[in-house]
Amino acid sequence: MTLTALPTRRPAAVRTHGATALATRPAVAIAPTPAPKPRIRAVPDGVKRPVRAVPDGTEARGFVLYVGLGEGAAAADQIELARLVSELRTLTARLAPSAETHAAVALAPAGSGGRDVDVVRRALQDPAVQQPVAEPDSGIVIDLSRKRVAIGDDIAPLTYKEFELLQHIVLREGSTVGREAIIDALWPDEDDANRPNERTIDVHVRRLRAKLGDYAEVIRTVRGSGYRFDRHADVTVLADGPSPDRF
Structure with a gap:
């Protein structure tokens, strides 16, 4: 009234x-x-509104932060990738103790060019980035994500250890990998009684080369030192998925 x-x-x-x-x-x-x-009522200064940019009926379960940083750029910044990963994990654990983390290194052929962050997005299969596709009959294709080697239209019948040996050397392109280093990487948990010797590594390499046929020289012998993989025009290395070498 x-x-x-x-x-x-x-x-x-x-x-x-x-x-x-x-x-x-x-x-x-x-x-x-x-x-x-x-x-x-206005939101007081310093108080942030919650951000929830997800469709109705869904819930956020985490996020991916793509970090593009090549080895040369990391060296110029005076930091190692492993240290950067460790510090990011430490920061995440401090800000969100319940968070679970997983890190993977994206690999690409040396000198392939392109932006580092785009290489990372392709390696982690970001659907917004076009994935590289190997041309058919393009020589030998070493597919690290699918763990197989294609020679033309045929798949080389490599054993698990043979592929692991090939992969270990390929991932260290241009660097000589010693036999002892291969043993430590592929047989880390074997005791002295079951640990293979350097001559055993030579046997594995010989069998691997036999299955590579005309591309046996993909694995080169460095006399007195070990083995090395060098880039060839007829060799394609695919690493579309997460790198086998992880932190």
């Missing part, structure tokens, strides 16, 4: 011939006061 003030008369001071007399005058009517509009 709205109330309106009725006219009233109230005394007013009137000056007459030096004397002050009381007079009356109509009072002003008071108009109804409209109800106040609701006020929207």
Whole structure:
């Protein structure tokens, strides 16, 4: 219910011939006061609104941060990739103790060019980036993600250890890998009784080369040192998925 003030008369001071007399005058009517509009409270400074940019019916389970940083750029920044990964994990654990983390290194042929971050996105199979496809009959294709070697239209019948041996050397392109280093990488948990010797590695390499046929020289022998993989025009290395070498 709205109330309106009725006219009233109230005394007013009137000056007459030096004397002050009381007079009356109509009072002003008071108009109804409209109800106040609701006020929207502003978010206090320093308080952030929650961000939830996901479709209805879904929930966020985590995120991927693509970090493009080649070995040369990392060296120029005076930091190793392993240290960068470790510090990012430490920061995540401090800010969100419940978070689970997983890191993988993206590999690409030396000198292949392109932006580092795009290489990482392709390696982690980002659907927004076109994946590289090997041309048919393009020599020998070493597919690290599918763990197979294609020679033309045929798949080389490599054993698990033979592929692991090939992969270990290929991932260290241009570097000589010693026999002892291969043993440590492929047989890390073997005791001395079951641990292979360097001559055993030579046997594995010989069998591997036999299955590579015309591409046996993909694995080169560095006399007195070990083995090395060098880039060839007719050799394609695919690493579309997460790198086999992980932190």
